[in-house]
Amino acid sequence: PESESESESVEGNTLVVDALTANGVSTIYGVVGIPVTDLARTAQDRGVRYLGFRNEQAAGHAAAAAGYLTGRPGICLTVSAPGFLNGLVALANATVNCFPMIQISGSSDRAIVDLEQGDYEELDQVATARPFTKAAYRVDSPELIGVGVGRAIRAAVSGRPGGVYLDLPANVLSASAVRTPPPQIVDPSPRQIPAPESVDRAVALLEQARRPLIVLGKGAAYARADAVIRELVEATGAPFLPMSMAKGLLPDDHPQSAAAARSLVLARADVVVLIGARLNWLLDHGRPPRWSADARFIQLDIFATEFDSNRPIEAPVLGDIASSVAALLAAIRRSRIAPVPEWREQIEASKRANIKRMDAQLHADVHPMDFAVALRAIRDVLDDHRDAIVVSEGANTLDSARNIIPIYAPRHRLDAGTWGVMGVGLGYAIAAAVETGEPVVAIEGDSAFGFSGMEIETICRYKLPVVVIVFNNGGVYRGDEVNAHSDDPAPTVLLHSSRYDTLIEAFGGIGYHAETPAQVAAALRSALTTAAPALIDCVIDPAVGTESGHLQMLNRPAREEEP
Numbered sequence: 001p002e003s004e005s006e007s008e009s010v011e012g013n014t015l016v017v018d019a020l021t022a023n024g025v026s027t028i029y030g031v032v033g034i035p036v037t038d039l040a041r042t043a044q045d046r047g048v049r050y051l052g053f054r055n056e057q058a059a060g061h062a063a064a065a066a067g068y069l070t071g072r073p074g075i076c077l078t079v080s081a082p083g084f085l086n087g088l089v090a091l092a093n094a095t096v097n098c099f100p101m102i103q104i105s106g107s108s109d110r111a112i113v114d115l116e117q118g119d120y121e122e123l124d125q126v127a128t129a130r131p132f133t134k135a136a137y138r139v140d141s142p143e144l145i146g147v148g149v150g151r152a153i154r155a156a157v158s159g160r161p162g163g164v165y166l167d168l169p170a171n172v173l174s175a176s177a178v179r180t181p182p183p184q185i186v187d188p189s190p191r192q193i194p195a196p197e198s199v200d201r202a203v204a205l206l207e208q209a210r211r212p213l214i215v216l217g218k219g220a221a222y223a224r225a226d227a228v229i230r231e232l233v234e235a236t237g238a239p240f241l242p243m244s245m246a247k248g249l250l251p252d253d254h255p256q257s258a259a260a261a262r263s264l265v266l267a268r269a270d271v272v273v274l275i276g277a278r279l280n281w282l283l284d285h286g287r288p289p290r291w292s293a294d295a296r297f298i299q300l301d302i303f304a305t306e307f308d309s310n311r312p313i314e315a316p317v318l319g320d321i322a323s324s325v326a327a328l329l330a331a332i333r334r335s336r337i338a339p340v341p342e343w344r345e346q347i348e349a350s351k352r353a354n355i356k357r358m359d360a361q362l363h364a365d366v367h368p369m370d371f372a373v374a375l376r377a378i379r380d381v382l383d384d385h386r387d388a389i390v391v392s393e394g395a396n397t398l399d400s401a402r403n404i405i406p407i408y409a410p411r412h413r414l415d416a417g418t419w420g421v422m423g424v425g426l427g428y429a430i431a432a433a434v435e436t437g438e439p440v441v442a443i444e445g446d447s448a449f450g451f452s453g454m455e456i457e458t459i460c461r462y463k464l465p466v467v468v469i470v471f472n473n474g475g476v477y478r479g480d481e482v483n484a485h486s487d488d489p490a491p492t493v494l495l496h497s498s499r500y501d502t503l504i505e506a507f508g509g510i511g512y513h514a515e516t517p518a519q520v521a522a523a524l525r526s527a528l529t530t531a532a533p534a535l536i537d538c539v540i541d542p543a544v545g546t547e548s549g550h551l552q553m554l555n556r557p558a559r560e561e562e563p
């Protein structure tokens with residue numbers, strides 16, 4: 001039995017768990033091995049949930065998603081050097097996506113590492129992590145473990161959230177020290193109230209708008225200010241455009257949604273309000289011809305350096321999104337914002353035309369299936385399961401799913417994000433199931449699935465309600481490229497004959513094979529009813545889809561065949 005007596009001496013492992021639990025950490029995602037196996041055991045002994053993965057990268061992506069979904073740092077535990085490096089991809093991705101995450105890694109003997117004398121899994125991990133993280137710390141004595149964990153927590157969640165690295169050398173984890181109450185971080189992510197004059201400036205600009213547009217980013221979704229954001233959007237009467245992970249912040253069928261008129265609103269908006277959305281490549285850097293050269297920008301962000309990154313920001317509002325939106329809303333109630341009626345009419349006309357065009361694609365009679373008809377079947381089933389969290393990655397699969405699958409609740413879509421990274425899918429799906437208890441549907445390109453496919457064993461081991469749908473078109477983007485020069489498959493080709501459904505059966509999950517929209521729908525309905533791990537092998541025509549999906553502007557022109 002644990003004694004809380006002041007003079008009790010305990011191992012570093014125990015002190016780490018003390019510090020984590022004192023700060024509300026209840027779940028750790030990781031892969032064990034020297035020197036962190038006992039840390040995972042100690043955590044489990046103390047009621048912290050430990051989820052063991054097959055690869056640290058997926059564990060890291062899970063921790064990142066946990067951070068995004070809960071607003072508290074997601075924890076990933078890794079072993080030294082190679083395990084650390086596997087997890088680092090996820091930590092870097094968390095930093096880029098502004099998700100709060102802490103990677104805790106064991107490391108080798110400092111004295112040997114620093115003299116490069118060749119320790120087991122030797123690497124200067126803090127130096128390696130630093131360029132990819134918001135902060136990187138090492139704890140060099142067991143007495144400082146509580147301080148180290150506390151600093152990592154505040155660094156991960158305060159201001160603009162991001163990935164934090166915490167290095168715990170093997171000798172610190174195994175050393176003994178007197179057990180003292182660890183620091184409890186008070187208000188780890190304090191509110192940051194915007195300056196009143198910045199709010200007034202924003203409202204004055206918005207009053208001049210004839211064709212306003214509100215863009216919601218995943219920063220807005222992360223802020224958990226759902227009600228006040230909705231009030232602001234509705235008070236302005238302006239159309240809004242959700243970035244992919246902000247879908248559902250207001251339901252996709254909200255009358256002010258301009259998602260189905262994206263090109264029109266980007267090109268014609270005269271005053272744009274960016275809320276937790278960055279003017280990066282995902283928004284074509286705010287540049288013409290996508291955007292009007294005359295558009296004027298208001299930006300709500302927590303990080304001042306974000307302003308003016310691409311277009312001059314005429315009204316920057318620095319603060320946390322919840323506080324800034326609330327301040328803007330209060331000021332707007334005293335002002336007159338009046339979009340011209342034609343703006344609404346133009347958007348409605350464009351929406352109607354685009355939806356009609358899309359509808360024809362969704363109901364096409366094609367066999368084998370293309371992306372659209374398979375996604376329509378999924379959409380129709382998910383319409384009865386609006387609590388389901390949708391995870392998506394791939395190229396055509398990702399882009400088409402974003403347009404076709406509506407999201408009705410905040411933070412119910414997780415995807416390849418700012419980097420467009422493949423391999424997040426199963427880690428995100430696992431964290432979504434673990435953190436929310438809601439059903440999860442991961443819509444995966446077959447190439448994308450391969451990056452973390454072994455985690456279906458993790459899903460089965462923990463009996464998570466995750467349905468993985470693999471869009472099997474036998475290739476990266478498409479599966480019909482021919483290599484004219486040898487018997488080797490072309491670079492984009494994968495085995496279209498793969499039966500991905502049989503993979504999950506190996507682990508006791510339920511596999512489905514679907515070749516028609518009706519089979520897709522039946523499989524998904526059955527899987528969601530069973531709420532057990534399932535995988536649907538969804539056969540798609542290898543000859544549909546485009547290279548790089550919708551990223552045509554980043555794609556090199558097609559290679560000329562050599563004469």
Ligand code: TPP
Pocket residue numbers: 393394395396397398420421422423444445446447448449471473475476477478545549
């Ligand atoms: N490696 C990483 C880590 N991230 C990437 N984005 C890529 C490689 C390049 N890439 C972009 S999409 C993609 C790849 C490999 C896969 C596209 O194929 P698939 O998942 O089958 O989707 P589809 O277009 O067939 O729907």
